[in-house]
Amino acid sequence: MNDREEQLAELITARALNPDLEGPDWVTSSEWEKIGQLARVVRDLRVSAQAAPPLAQDRTAVMLGLVPDPHVRVDRAALKRARQRAGLTAGALTALLNDRGWEVAASDVLRWETQSADDLFPALLEAIARELDTQVGQFTSTVEVEGSPQEQLFSGAAFQALTARLAAVLAVPVEMAEARLRSASIATAYRGDHPDQQQAMATLEAFVSVIEFRHER
Amino acid sequence: MTDTTPPDVGALYLRYRKILHAVAFGVLQGAGRQNDAEDVVNDVMLTLQESSPKTTVTNWEAYLVIAVKNRARDVLKSARVRHAGGPLLEHDEEDPARDLAEEAAERIDSQREGALLWDALADLDSRTRQIVWRHKALGESSSSVAKDFGINASRVRQISLEALDVLREPLMKKGVQR
Numbered sequence: 428m429n430d431r432e433e434q435l436a437e438l439i440t441a442r443a444l445n446p447d448l449e450g451p452d453w454v455t456s457s458e459w460e461k462i463g464q465l466a467r468v469v470r471d472l473r474v475s476a477q478a479a480p481p482l483a484q485d486r487t488a489v490m491l492g493l494v495p496d497p498h499v500r501v502d503r504a505a506l507k508r509a510r511q512r513a514g515l516t517a518g519a520l521t522a523l524l525n526d527r528g529w530e531v532a533a534s535d536v537l538r539w540e541t542q543s544a545d546d547l548f549p550a551l552l553e554a555i556a557r558e559l560d561t562q563v564g565q566f567t568s569t570v571e572v573e574g575s576p577q578e579q580l581f582s583g584a585a586f587q588a589l590t591a592r593l594a595a596v597l598a599v600p601v602e603m604a605e606a607r608l609r610s611a612s613i614a615t616a617y618r619g620d621h622p623d624q625q626q627a628m629a630t631l632e633a634f635v636s637v638i639e640f641r642h643e644r
Numbered sequence: 645m646t647d648t649t650p651p652d653v654g655a656l657y658l659r660y661r662k663i664l665h666a667v668a669f670g671v672l673q674g675a676g677r678q679n680d681a682e683d684v685v686n687d688v689m690l691t692l693q694e695s696s697p698k699t700t701v702t703n704w705e706a707y708l709v710i711a712v713k714n715r716a717r718d719v720l721k722s723a724r725v726r727h728a729g730g731p732l733l734e735h736d737e738e739d740p741a742r743d744l745a746e747e748a749a750e751r752i753d754s755q756r757e758g759a760l761l762w763d764a765l766a767d768l769d770s771r772t773r774q775i776v777w778r779h780k781a782l783g784e785s786s787s788s789v790a791k792d793f794g795i796n797a798s799r800v801r802q803i804s805l806e807a808l809d810v811l812r813e814p815l816m817k818k819g820v821q822r
Contacts, residue, residue: 428798433798436804439805439808465805465809468761468808468812472761472776473781475666475667475673475762476781479661479662480665487661488658488661490686490689528704529652530655550652550654551654641691641694
């Protein structure tokens, strides 16, 4: 692009941000009209780019296990031992996860093992476990918060039954299904809803039923 | 991701969720159905989780964008049929008159500005779409985008400009006044 083309391109962005912008003297009226049309396309793209909900409130992200469960703690030393038992370097594990589509770097793997793994979410924990040929429970533990309404919900027989159903329909270990249901419950709270236990169970029941229904179709 | 290893569905969604929601939103907004966008995306991703595509997918970004676009159009089509009071026909050849009405209505709907833009976006080649999406929609710097595509920043700006021109064309043909 020559200098003039670069300047015209900058005007498109400027006009996209400020539709009332007046055209500079060095731009012809037909160029300015075209810039206006292109600027509107940019504005439409930008507006639509905001359409996705925040990850923690994204129903699809919750269903796919992409929202961290604050009740799950990663045992960093156990994770490292599991990786070493599998005979993998941090780089090798990274490459395997990249092959599965996850955008992680070797520095992430090392950070999970030595500093912080709070950003790990159920789906990625499952992928790591599969590549290490182990179970998620071998390097995670569940943090109980005694007495909280959510913990009372999670420890109940109805919740455990839903967990078993979800595990069966998704063909995943029970612990993974439990993590997803916990995330779904937490996502509801993030949206500002604070249902009582009965309402919360009804929501989770509906969540599992939808997945079962789709599986049967 | 290699061609032979199917990626994890969650990984795909993390990578492309913004553009998928944008496509659904854009197609449905023209008919005032943007509140259905999240359901459309959810439907596509859960379908993918339940069963892999029948053919090998070499470009998942393109596959998902088109899947969401088509599913959003299905929502518009079924809403139009329900509004008309008729059942959802399995085979349109049973009622040629309804075929023509359906086709005309679909053309009218597809002429709505929002759907035109997203049709055009879905029709771009995947590389161009990703570049214009990241640079113009998400506001990433041209140098940042350039790194991932092995080109220089000026080329990113040029590709983006050419893509915007392509995206503008359907709006001009339909006489959409801005």
